[in-house]
Amino acid sequence: MSMLVNCPNCRTQLQLPPAACFIRCTICLAVTQVDQTYFLSPPPPPYSSAYHHQYHVPVPPVPYPYGQMPAGQPVGVHGKKRAVVCGVSYRNTGLELKGSVNDAMCMKFLLRNRFNFPESSILMLTEEENDPDRKPTKENMRRALHWLVQGCQPGDSLVFHFSGHGSQLINYTGDELDGYDETLCPMDCQTEGMILDDEINETIVRPLPPGVKLHAIVDACHSGTVLDLPFLCRMNRSGHYVWEDHRPRSGVWKGTSGGEVISFSGCDDHQISIDTRALSKIALTGAMTFSFIQAIEHGYATTYGTMLNSMRSTIYNNDLGGNYVTSFPTMYPINDRSKQFYWFPYLKPFLEIR
Template sequence: MEALTCKKCRRTSSLPSSAQRIRCYGCKTVYSLSTTTTTTTDAVRYKGSTTDERSLDLSKNKTEAKLCRSLRRKLPFTNPAPQQSPSLPGAISLDNEAHRGRRALICGVSYKNQKHELKGSAQDVKKMSSLLLDHYHFPAESVLILAEQEPYLPPTRRHIEAGFEWLMRGVQRGDSLVFYFSGHGKRQREVVRGDEIDGFDETICPVDFEENGMIVDNYINRAIVRPLVPGVTLHAIIDSCHSGTILDLPHVYDIKGKWEDNSPPSGAYKGTKGGKAICFSACEDYQLAADTTVFSKSEKEMTGAMTITFIQAIKKSGDRKEKISYQGIMNYMHESIKQAGKSGGFFAGIHRIFHRRILQDPLLSSSEDFDTSTEFML
């Protein structure tokens, strides 16, 4: 069976070699393919017409059949020409010079063909990149995407760590940085004693984490928090399990509206060089996050619950031509996820977890206390 493309509407249709008539699924144009015995050797005659119906007079021998297949590629269908991978936003090299002003590292890990494959991460990447490019007008060359589809680099441990370096390269006053991660997160006993209040390090899982290990919060803090100089702001949006303090930031904003001290008992410094780091996390350190279809209009599109509610909070305020604050985003996410949980739909999809039970409360953390009624800007 050949897949051929209509010249009128460019719709690709299946064309069995034995077909006598075929209707284009796109523009509904009907084409007639008739075979007749001819006295000429290896002859194929095409009777052209300006109407929607056209016919081919073909001999039945194998030679003519080959010529027929060749003719079909030209009239009235053509095989689609090979296309090069489009130059999509984010399809940039880790060696590219980091864009001054605003830039973002977006990582989406689906773990394709692995035991804990996620269905929502690919959509999360599309939605988050669209938010940055279309809503906040980030330059396309300033958004680096790591994902498991062409033309992007895969989100391996090596590439994510190199992405951190790219993000922080040459940071200067006035820069606005974004780090987004959608994938699995885990926790493990702290490597450095006294480094965590609860005794556990939080981690994110690259696509190759089973072979090359996870990326621990201590490393993330050193890589993208500590280098922040005065006048530079980093926003991290982390949609994974156990992500509450994934950046090891020393201040956590609780649901009651108070900043709590999250500094290590050991007294180790986890702040910046004068810049500011703010992190939106999908859940508390001890909680699990989820993929769900409940926030999809068609209820078929799987997304991370935290990602989709974060984006909805911003876009809905934009539709109303209103400003939204950090507190406003947190309130919207909390309420949306709470209502979805009550409806039961929250548990309908594939969970971003290794278990079944979910309890998810988005968390806000920062390198310093600030007024959460401040307008959220990137």
């Protein structure tokens, strides 16, 4: 497995080959000795013996109907694209946010112009929409999540983006390591309630069949584990990361039915995210959404690792990480952060590694 570190001389991001002792920066040519403690193992596979040994609770197979794939349905390479983009501003309430609609519009622009998502395949939910069915109410958000995965086939690429408030509620089922459910807050959350991570997982994670990939970008407070995925890669302000196993000890399966989900979260479960002008220099945006889009626009989308490091550097270099965003929890069901970013398969690595 390889990983990304910054050159100590010029701060350029370098990709470390497995077991490398030294690496030369292709920009400033400085030679850096590699600390072997950087190399961490990827998360265990969903049914590893290590997990059984640690908790003594076997993980059961995913139950029918999600546990089976119809015969004769090969995993495709290219399929349809579909996205749900939510920007909730909470107008005329004490919860009002100024940058969430900007985040949603920027994400739509990225999907349309960089990844060729058809206009008709992007469902926008903001308070700017005239259609009442396109307002980010709890009911409309629920319908949108079901629409996102409805009829998905191998080769499909799905995106869920949310910019708004997140919160926490006490968990009573025992499937949360910290004792709290993470939530997303629709525009009518004060009257209709919030959407729990359990519901989000059941709606857009568990049904995903083999060959379908979902990227979730959640720019909200307390959003670290808002999709309830089995594994979490936590990166701190210095760029170091560690894998965490978040599978419930009860054995309840929170993964997919063979598909793949990658969720980028703006902060940890106990932290808050912010809107700021410090990054765009013009308009208020979510720090996480801006750094995510900038990483892609600047060519750091070759792997998930390069994206995480680029996002961290953006936050760190603009002095936004001291009191607010101190980590980027990024959750994966399988594999590791050196895997190629699916949206941008045609990009060449920015640095030549020798």
